[in-house]
Amino acid sequence: MTTTPKPSQERAIGTVAIRWHGSSLELLDQRLLPGEEHWITLEGAAGVAQSIRDMVVRGAPAIGISAAYGVALAARHAGGGDWKAEIKQAIRELAASRPTAVNLFWALQRMERIFHACHSLDEAVKRLASEARAIHEEDLAANFAMADHALEFIGAEAPFSVLTHCNTGALATGGYGTALGVVRRLHEEKLLADVYADETRPWLQGGRLTAWELSRDGIPVTLNADGAAAAIMARKDVRWVIVGADRITANGDVVNKIGTYSLAVLARHHKVGFMVVAPSSTVDMATASGADVAIEERDGIEIREIRGIGLAPEGINVFNPVFDVTPASLIDAIVTEKGVVHNPNITGMQALFG
C-alpha cells in the first residue's frame, strides 16, 4: 500500500516524537509539553520500557513503534555472550511497560518473529533495526490512508466542526495522526471550521499536546474542559466526534482514553457522528469484546495533584482508570488503513480483518 503524502503531510511528516539513530533512540519528553521541548536519548530497552511506563512517549501506535526500536537497541548493544537471552529479556521488559494498547504487543510479536529467524548477532542487529523502521514507516503510511478513507466516508462539501479527545496526532503515532490525521486532511481540504479539543484529565493530552500540535500547524483549535463536551454538541455545529483507540476487539468495541465512552453516549443523544480512527495494528481480533481487555489503572496522585500542586485532600481515595470501553453499538464508523467498518459489529470486523 503506497500513498503519496499531501502537502500538509509533507509538513507534518517527521519525527515529531520519535527519532531513530541506529544505535540510539531519541524520544520527545511529552510530559514537559507544551512548555518545554526536551529530548531524551536512550540506548537500551530498559530505558525505552521506563519511558513508555512513565509516558514520556504515549499513544498506542507510538508505544508500539518505540518498543520495536527498543528491541533493536537491545540487539545493537548486546554483550555478545548470550545475546539471545538479552534480547528475550528486552522483549519481556517492554511487554510489561503498559497493559492496554495492543499495538505494543503487536509490534513486539513482529520483532520476535524476526528475532527467532536470526542465526547470528550481526544478522539480528541488522534485521531488527530494519523491522523497527518498517513498523514506523508503515504506521505513517497508514495514517495517510486512514485520513483519505475518512474524508471519503464523511463526504463533506462544506466546512464543519469536530470534537476530539486526548491526543491522537503526530505525538501519538509514526508522525501524522489517527483522528488528528483526519483533522489535518480536513483542514488541508478547507473542510474544517473548528476542532474542539477536550483537555482530557488527568494527563491533559488534549490541552498540553493536541492544542500544541494543531496550533503549531496553523489548524483551528478550541480547548474545552471535558465537562463542556455536552454543551458543545448541544450548541455548536459539531458534526463528528473523532477519536483514536488503544484496542479494538473482534465485536467492534473500542478501548480508548477515559471519557471516550461518555462522548459516544452524548454524540448518540445529540445525533452527532462518532468515528474511531486507528490502524489495523490496534485491532485485536483475538479478544472477543471490550469486557475482556485489561484496563490500566494509574496512581491516584495523577488525580490528586498536578505538578506537585494539590487538587484534592491528601490521601483521598481515587479511582483512576486510564481507558474505558465504548460499545460498538454507539460507534458509527471505525476507520483503518484497510477501510471503514460502518456500524461496526463482529460480522463487519471479520469481513475486514478476517
Ligand SMILES: CSC[C@H]1O[C@H](OP(=O)(O)O)[C@H](O)[C@@H]1O
Ligand atoms: C493514536 S493514540 C491512541 C490512544 O492512545 C492514548 O492513550 P495514552 O495517551 O494514555 O497513551 C489515547 O487513548 C489515544 O486515543
